[in-house]
Amino acid sequence: xxxxxxxxxxxxxxxxxxxxxxxxxxxxxxxxxxxxxxxxxxxxxxxxxxxxxxxxxxxxxxxxxxxxxxxxxxxxxxxxxxxxxxxxxxxxxxxxxxxxxxxxxxxxxxxxxxx
Amino acid sequence: xxxxxxxxxxxxxxxxxxxxxxxxxxxxxxxxxxxxxxxxxxxxxxxxxxxxxxxxxxxxxxxxxxxxxxxxxxxxxxxxxxxxxxxxxxxxxxxxxxxxxxxxxxxxxxxxx
Numbered sequence: 001x002x003x004x005x006x007x008x009x010x011x012x013x014x015x016x017x018x019x020x021x022x023x024x025x026x027x028x029x030x031x032x033x034x035x036x037x038x039x040x041x042x043x044x045x046x047x048x049x050x051x052x053x054x055x056x057x058x059x060x061x062x063x064x065x066x067x068x069x070x071x072x073x074x075x076x077x078x079x080x081x082x083x084x085x086x087x088x089x090x091x092x093x094x095x096x097x098x099x100x101x102x103x104x105x106x107x108x109x110x111x112x113x114x115x
Numbered sequence: 116x117x118x119x120x121x122x123x124x125x126x127x128x129x130x131x132x133x134x135x136x137x138x139x140x141x142x143x144x145x146x147x148x149x150x151x152x153x154x155x156x157x158x159x160x161x162x163x164x165x166x167x168x169x170x171x172x173x174x175x176x177x178x179x180x181x182x183x184x185x186x187x188x189x190x191x192x193x194x195x196x197x198x199x200x201x202x203x204x205x206x207x208x209x210x211x212x213x214x215x216x217x218x219x220x221x222x223x224x225x226x227x228x
Contacts, residue, residue, distance in 0.1 A: 035216075043204055045158065045219035091158060102148070102160040102171060103217065 002027045004094050006106035013082055014114050020067075021077045021109045023092030029053075032096045034068065034075045035103070039089040048090070051075065079111075087113045117141040121207050121220035129228055131196050136223045138190045138207030147190045148208040148217065149182065151175065158206065164190065197227045 003026045013019045025034070036048040051059045051068050058066050063083075067076045079086055092106040120139040128134050140147050149161040162172040164182055181193045190209075194201055204224050208217040 037219075042221070043152075043224075044221045045206060045208075047216055047218075050216060093158075102163055102173075103150075103158075104160070105158040107157045 002029075002094050002096065002104045004092050004104050004106035006090075006092055006109050008109045009107070010110045010112070012112040012114060015082060015084060017082055018078060018080050019082055019111065021079075021090050021092075021111065023075045023077070023106055025073050025075065025092070025094050025106075027073070027094065027096065029096040032094060034066075035093040035095075036064070036066070036075075036077045037091045037093060037105075038086075039091060039108070040085075040087070045091075049077065082113045084113050084115060087111060117218070119207055119209055119218050119220035121205075121223050123223055124221065125224040125226070127226045127228065128197055130199060134194045134197055134201075134225060136192045136194075136205050136207075136225070138192070138220055139188055140190055140207065140209030141211075141218055142188070144209035144211050144218070146170075146210045146212065147182075147184070148210075149192045150206040150208060150219075152204045152206065152222075153200075154203070161192075161205075194225075197225075199227050201225060202227045 005024050032053045034051045038046045038048050049061045063080045065078045089108045091108045093103040095103050122137045147164040150158050152158045160173050162176045163170045179195045183191050204222045206222045207220040210217045
C-alpha cells in the first residue's frame, strides 16, 4: 500500500522568506502523480502543484516549485517570497496511474506566515 | 472557473439519523469522489464512482455508506445511521479523467451529537 509522510507538523516563517515543506512517500509503482494541496482556514482543498513521476523536470507554478527526487521518494515544496495568504495547511498527496482511483494524503504541515 | 458545489455547508444531526450530503460535480467530469477529514487529521479517501457505479472504496466505506448519481448532475453520499465518529468534513471531488487533477468542493461539515 502506498503511504505518504510529512514529518513537519508545523512551520512558521516571516513574510517574504523562502520555506520548504518536506514529503516522502512509499510505493512500488514506477509511474504515478504527486501533488501538493493547500487548505486555508476556509478548509477548501486547493491544488498548488502537480508532478508526473516520469518527468524529470521539477514542476513550478509561479512562487511554488518542487524538488522531486524519485530514487529517494522525496517530493518537497518550496515557497519563495512567502505571503500572508500562504498561511494554510499543506498536504502532500500521491496517486498511481494503474489504479488511479484515489489520492493518498500525508498528515499535513501547518504553515504560518508571520508579518 | 467551473466549481464543485456541495450542500449543506454544515449539518448537525442526532446519532442514528440518516444524512444525505449533496454534490454537483463539474459538468464534463466523469469521475467522482468522496473524501473525509476528521478534525485535525488527514484527508481520507472514501469512494470513487465512474460510469454509474463504484469503482473503488476504502475500508471506511462500510454498509452504512452509499453513493448515488440520481439525475446526471447530482452526486450524493448517504450515511444510513450516523455515529459520533462520523463527525467530519466531507469533501466531494470530480475529475475529467482518472489520475488527472481533482477539483474539490468546499466541503460539508457533519456534526453528529
